[in-house]
Amino acid sequence: MTQILRTARPSRTSARSRRISGNRMGPLSTVLAWFYALLLAIPLYYLVTSALKTNIEIFTDPFALPTQWLWENFGEAWQSGSLGAGLANSVLISAVAVVLTLVLAIPAAYALARSEGKVAQAITSSFVAGFLIPPFAALIPTVVLAINLNLFYTREFQMLFLPASALPLSILLLTQFMKTIPHEIVESASMDGAGHFSILLRIFVPISLPGIVSVTILQVLGFWNEYLFSLTITGTGADVRTIQVALPTLISDSTNYGVLAAGTVIALVPVYIAYAALQRRMQDALTAGALKG
Amino acid sequence: MTATAPAPVKAKRRPPAILWLTTPSLAWYAFFTIGPLLGMFAIATLSWKGLIYPATFTGLDNFARVLTDPTFHDALRNSIVQVLIVIPIMMPLAFMLGYYLNTKPRGYRVLSVLFFTPGLISISIKGTMFYGVLSPNGGFNGLLEGIGLGGITTAWLANPATALGSIMAIDLWSGIGFTAVLFASRLSSVDTEVLEAADLDGAGTFRKMWRITYPIIKDYFGTLTMLQFLWTLFTSAALILILTKGGPGTSTTTLSFLVYQKAFSQQDLGYSQAVGVLLLLLGIIGMVLIRRILRSQA
Numbered sequence: 001m002t003q004i005l006r007t008a009r010p011s012r013t014s015a016r017s018r019r020i021s022g023n024r025m026g027p028l029s030t031v032l033a034w035f036y037a038l039l040l041a042i043p044l045y046y047l048v049t050s051a052l053k054t055n056i057e058i059f060t061d062p063f064a065l066p067t068q069w070l071w072e073n074f075g076e077a078w079q080s081g082s083l084g085a086g087l088a089n090s091v092l093i094s095a096v097a098v099v100l101t102l103v104l105a106i107p108a109a110y111a112l113a114r115s116e117g118k119v120a121q122a123i124t125s126s127f128v129a130g131f132l133i134p135p136f137a138a139l140i141p142t143v144v145l146a147i148n149l150n151l152f153y154t155r156e157f158q159m160l161f162l163p164a165s166a167l168p169l170s171i172l173l174l175t176q177f178m179k180t181i182p183h184e185i186v187e188s189a190s191m192d193g194a195g196h197f198s199i200l201l202r203i204f205v206p207i208s209l210p211g212i213v214s215v216t217i218l219q220v221l222g223f224w225n226e227y228l229f230s231l232t233i234t235g236t237g238a239d240v241r242t243i244q245v246a247l248p249t250l251i252s253d254s255t256n257y258g259v260l261a262a263g264t265v266i267a268l269v270p271v272y273i274a275y276a277a278l279q280r281r282m283q284d285a286l287t288a289g290a291l292k293g
Numbered sequence: 294m295t296a297t298a299p300a301p302v303k304a305k306r307r308p309p310a311i312l313w314l315t316t317p318s319l320a321w322y323a324f325f326t327i328g329p330l331l332g333m334f335a336i337a338t339l340s341w342k343g344l345i346y347p348a349t350f351t352g353l354d355n356f357a358r359v360l361t362d363p364t365f366h367d368a369l370r371n372s373i374v375q376v377l378i379v380i381p382i383m384m385p386l387a388f389m390l391g392y393y394l395n396t397k398p399r400g401y402r403v404l405s406v407l408f409f410t411p412g413l414i415s416i417s418i419k420g421t422m423f424y425g426v427l428s429p430n431g432g433f434n435g436l437l438e439g440i441g442l443g444g445i446t447t448a449w450l451a452n453p454a455t456a457l458g459s460i461m462a463i464d465l466w467s468g469i470g471f472t473a474v475l476f477a478s479r480l481s482s483v484d485t486e487v488l489e490a491a492d493l494d495g496a497g498t499f500r501k502m503w504r505i506t507y508p509i510i511k512d513y514f515g516t517l518t519m520l521q522f523l524w525t526l527f528t529s530a531a532l533i534l535i536l537t538k539g540g541p542g543t544s545t546t547t548l549s550f551l552v553y554q555k556a557f558s559q560q561d562l563g564y565s566q567a568v569g570v571l572l573l574l575l576g577i578i579g580m581v582l583i584r585r586i587l588r589s590q591a
Contacts, residue, residue: 026498029389030398033398036469042436043422043423043432046432050432059430063435063436104318104321107314108317108319114311126322132576134576137527137573138329138330140569141332141335142332143344147344164324164326167318167326225414225415227416228528228531228534244415247417247421248421255428260424261422275413282413287475
């Protein structure tokens with residue numbers, strides 16, 4: 001298999017030697033890669049088919065297609081987990097939190113991109129240090145904080161809290177983007193009498209839009225998938241809990257696996273739709289997120 | 294778009310005094326992130342039976358209690374086992390898979406979508422999915438019976454011999470592919486000429502992977518190793534909470550789960566936060582060690 005050595009931009013010159021040395025490893029790595037892909041795909045297949053079966057059929061024929069397509073599993077999961085409310089709460093919390101993140105992060109990134117010197121450096125370092133803080137370590141003090149603010153078991157606290165956890169990464173990524181904006185543009189704009197806010201809104205925001213989109217995707221996905229803080233701070237009340245918290249409540253002593261699987265599929269669908277629509281962007285966003293760290 | 298951004302041309306004049314624009318975000322960050330972190334250290338010195346009770350200062354008593362508690366020893370051992378098995382398996386496999394993916398083999402689009410999937414799905418989705426897969430009548434046992442290995446089926450999550458292994462398998466299941474995609478994207482910016490020169494010298498694939506490509510992206514490898522280490526160490530609590538609740542016995546009680554359990558089911562906040570402080574310390578030690586190990590091999 002020649003592919004093992006083919007790089008992103010293959011050049012023609014050494015095609016021959018590539019083919020020769022590639023043959024040794026190629027088939028094996030292809031087999032292993034597809035085997036792992038199968039390992040990833042099987043549970044997903046099992047999940048989706050189980051969503052349409054009865055317990056008995058899941059147990060006796062785990063990998064067969066359903067004999068009777070039990071669409072009512074979805075209805076039951078939707079009802080008993082009140083997943084509709086969960087989805088609505090997740091949308092609300094993620095949307096407010098991401099808007100707040102951007103409102104806080106964009107001006108800060110703008111200021112850091114345009115400043116040099118010790119103070120700017122110190123501010124940047126303090127945000128970098130934020131990466132090292134495991135958010136989970138401070139879960140209990142965060143609960144105490146929520147109680148003292150009278151916001152325990154509310155969605156509002158999550159909306160205020162999540163942006164803080166997202167600020168370090170958002171600010172550093174956006175600063176990187178904004179630093180690439182040429183000084184001359186800014187100079188000439190300020191000659192024309194533009195103030196900071198109009199420079200920010202008319203020049204920096206439009207030029208760094210790709211970065212802003214990446215940060216938005218990255219953080220929305222993070223907010224959407226957040227589980228432990230949502231569970232302990234927002235709580236399990238059916239009117240406030242997010243979809244991620246609602247989902248495991250379908251596990252019970254007499255678990256109906258079909259319903260559980262259907263609920264899981266319902267929780268998966270929004271993220272998959274977003275991924276299908278934004279595949280390239282989403283990968284870029286998550287990759288950028290992991291690059292810093 | 295990351296480290297390659299050029300620094301702005303040095304301005305002769307004084308930089309504009311616009312740093313005050315960072316104050317709202319600094320305040321937010323201090324209030325919701327730094328504050329609770331300091332709170333963790335403070336609560337670790339308290340005897341506190343739960344959020345509605347009064348707390349009393351006990352100094353380092355909690356640490357003495359934690360360090361002599363057999364449950365803590367189990368949790369420490371489980372966390373160390375988890376990290377020492379998961380990370381050394383995950384990182385090399387993910388790197389090699391990323392290398393393979395970056396060669397754009399046939400079907401690599403399908404592969405990268407599949408590999409990327411675990412990065413998209415939340416812990417509660419993973420949890421509920423594997424609750425079905427690993428249950429006594431679930432898909433995994435069904436698969437084993439289907440291929441004639443019915444003899445080794447078990448209640449994977451309820452058997453103390455397999456519970457922690459199952460959790461680690463899920464870590465690997467989801468971590469390898471996602472990390473591979475991250476590697477592939479980093480590798481796509483590696484200059485191909487180096488590799489072509491190696492080809493002409495007749496270097497084999499393994500040699501090119503580990504002797505030539507790996508040193509080039511070593512820093513990135515280190516960053517991802519540290520991230521995966523922290524994720525494994527700190528975030529295992531959520532998956533364990535959904536799947537095993539630390540049991541059977543203490544077989545899946547990891548340090549991060551112990552922090553959660555002591556605070557929310559056993560109402561011992563001081564103990565919980567003392568474990569939190571130790572966990573934080575362990576995280577820092579681990580990161581320093583990883584850096585040392587990766588640096589010393591070149």
